[in-house]
Amino acid sequence: MEATPTFAGIDWSWQHHALCIVDDDGQRIEEVTLPHSKPGLGKITTLLRRHGVAQVGIERGDGPVVEHLIRDGFEVVVISARQVKSLRARYGSAGNKDDRFDAFVLADALRTDTARWAVVQPDTEETIALRMLVRSRHDLIDHRIAVHNQLLAVLQHNFPGAIGLFSQLDIGISLAFLRRFPTEAKAAWLSQLRMAHWLKANGYCGRQSAADLVDHLRNAATGRVSGPAAEASELVVLTLVDLLSKLREQQSILETRIKEALLAHPDGPIFQSLPRAGTVRAATLLAEIGDCRARFPDAAALAAAAGVAPSTRQSGKHLNVAYRRGCNKTLRAALIDWAQDTPRANAWARDTYDRARQRGCRHPHAARILAQAWTRILWRCWHDQVPYNPDLHGRLSLITKEAA
Structure with missing residues (x-):
């Protein structure tokens, strides 16, 4: 039976x-x-x-x-x-x-x-591998920021002149400078001519002249250490510089692998076609959304999972609309990071964001509104397995405005 x-x-x-x-x-x-x-x-x-x-x-x-x-x-x-x-x-x-x-x-x-109803299938191995690469890169950046802040704290006390010398503290030219001149005492050897020679030898292509950089070093506040403390500070700076250099190198390797995986993924062209998506953003969106269409049967389900749609609770006459906290926070961060950059390249996105701001929404709220609007377009492209078509989107937006 x-x-x-x-x-x-x-x-x-x-x-x-x-x-x-x-x-x-x-x-x-x-x-x-x-x-x-x-x-x-x-x-x-x-x-x-x-x-x-x-x-x-x-x-x-x-x-x-x-x-x-x-x-x-x-x-x-x-x-x-x-x-x-x-x-x-x-x-x-x-x-x-x-x-x-x-x-x-x-x-x-x-x-x-x-x-x-469609049955949810596990993501393919290609998507799982891409997700591992993207999340590892994100964790690596968190480590890099922590080491950067540690180095910044050491320099603030012991070598203030090195701060602000170049556009960023952890770029190649700045790390090369700190590796060669990790203390104020060693940097004091630099004259305008010596600085010019060092910049040329290290391929510096910034806008600051050797004279400007030397003036920056001489006009900066003096560090508070000397003697054995200065030697300890030098060792700490060199250790952190080497660690930052290694983290940047490993990040570059991961980004190359991410690009390879994205190009080989069947859904890669869909996400790369989105305005301002680039490589890492497109890979992150693909990895977090996945490739099982049954997981998100409509755009509202995707917006809820990404945390860009408000959480609505209704019982009888009581209605409560609140910020959605239970969601895939990695997907939310990726979606908002991408969406808030799209007004630079898309007139519809600019209009949607500006109208949200005119209604009194602060930037984070307006960015979530724009991300939710983009979710409908992203879901349709993903569900139909077709790249984003700006011409078609522009015509649909115009029809919607005329109907309104």
């Missing part, structure tokens, strides 16, 4: 998860709320296996719950929040938001309309 099919729905959050399991007749056979913790996720797996559940309906195709379910061998089916909102009308007209009820709606929708 064959087992009776069962279906499950999970309404998850970063605090707790509502699980509902229904039988083939739509009757609830298990309903429970569990905390967002390792034991809580383990209990979900136990209940699903106990009742023979193979597929689980959920509103978002990303996050720790989805990863846990896929890892444990369950099929995850995404039913977007907008679809769930419409499906609530099947069971009543109140339209109230309740986690347990939404879990039931997800499970019952999976029972009645199985063929309508």
Whole structure:
């Protein structure tokens, strides 16, 4: 005798998860709320296996719950929040938001309309590899910033003249200078002529003259150390300079590998076609969004996962709209970083950002509004697997404005 099919729905959050399991007749056979913790996720797996559940309906195709379910061998089916909102009308007209009820709606929708929903597939190995490279580069930059700040703190006390000598402290010419002149005493040897010779030997192509750089060193405040303390300071500076140089070298190697991986990825041309996306931005967006189209069935799901859409909670007459904190923060940072740079190259983006500012939005809020608007375009290109077409986008924007 064959087992009776069962279906499950999970309404998850970063605090707790509502699980509902229904039988083939739509009757609830298990309903429970569990905390967002390792034991809580383990209990979900136990209940699903106990009742023979193979597929689980959920509103978002990303996050720790989805990863846990896929890892444990369950099929995850995404039913977007907008679809769930419409499906609530099947069971009543109140339209109230309740986690347990939404879990039931997800499970019952999976029972009645199985063929309508797409199953989330794990990302391909190419996407996983690209994600590893992109995140490693991000971590490396964090380390580089920390070492840069440590070097800056040492120089502020012991060699203030080296600060501001060149445009940045951790660029090649600045590190070469500190490697050759790590202390005030050694830098005091520099005359205008000697500085000119050193700049030429090191291929300096900046705008400052040798005279300007020497004046900067002589007019700077004097360091506070001498004797054994100065020797210790020299060793610390040289150590940090070598570390910064190594980090810059490794970052360059990672960026080359990222470019190779992006060019070889089937979705690479889609993300590289976006205005101001470049290589690293395009690779980061691709790596964090992934290549499973079922994970984000509509643009709203992608915007919610990226944290650029506000979190709306409604119960009866009460409506609360707040900043979305539970999201893929790496994706949000990448999406906003890209979006806020697009007004420099796209008239529609400039207009969208300016209108948000005119409404009184501060820059971070206006950048999120623009990122959410870009999400609709990005999702369409990604879902249809076609590069961004600025001519088509311009015509659609014009039609939208005329209709308004």
